[in-house]
Structures are given as C-alpha cells and as structure tokens.
Amino acid sequence: MLQVRNLPNELHAALKERARSERMTMSDYVTKVLQRDLAKPTLEDWIARQRRSNEPRREIDVVAALDEAREEYDPDERFPHR
Numbered sequence: 001m002l003q004v005r006n007l008p009n010e011l012h013a014a015l016k017e018r019a020r021s022e023r024m025t026m027s028d029y030v031t032k033v034l035q036r037d038l039a040k041p042t043l044e045d046w047i048a049r050q051r052r053s054n055e056p057r058r059e060i061d062v063v064a065a066l067d068e069a070r071e072e073y074d075p076d077e078r079f080p081h082r
Contacts, residue, residue, distance in 0.1 A: 002030075 019029035041049065 016026055019026040022029055
C-alpha cells in the first residue's frame with residue numbers, strides 16, 4: 001500500500017485525467033508509471049555502465065549534422081500558405 005501526502009491538486013487532477021484517458025483506475029495508472037520509471041536505469045547506473053563498456057565510442061560532428069539538417073529543411077513546407 002502506498003499513500004502519498006501533500007500531492008498538489010494540479011498533479012492529482014492530471015493523474016486522474018490521464019488514468020481516465022487510459023481507461024484505468026488511478027491506482028493502476030500510478031503503478032504503471034512507477035514500474036516504467038523503475039525499469040530504467042538511474043543516470044548514475046547508465047554512466048557507470050557506459051564507462052565499463054568496451055564498445056568503441058563514435059565521434060559525432062554536431063556542426064556537420066546541423067548543417068545537413070538545415071539543408072533538408074524547407075521553411076516553405078512548414079507554412080505553405082504564406
């Protein structure tokens with residue numbers, strides 16, 4: 001059993017609405033959210049695993065990637081009625 005005290009009204013309302021939209025009870029929805037969160041490693045665990053990994057690191061040229069994305073971007077596609 002879990003009881004959460006001092007839950008802000010806005011958060012409670014958002015949880016209630018999300019559970020309703022998923023056709024779940026709030027208890028089932030919160031359980032699902034907690035399970036999903038706990039299935040992920042913590043940031044510290046992920047960093048430690050990356051440091052232990054023997055996989056080669058690949059360098060990423062961020063500037064080149066942005067230049068490539070900009071070349072593919074056509075501003076007229078976003079706002080065709082201008």
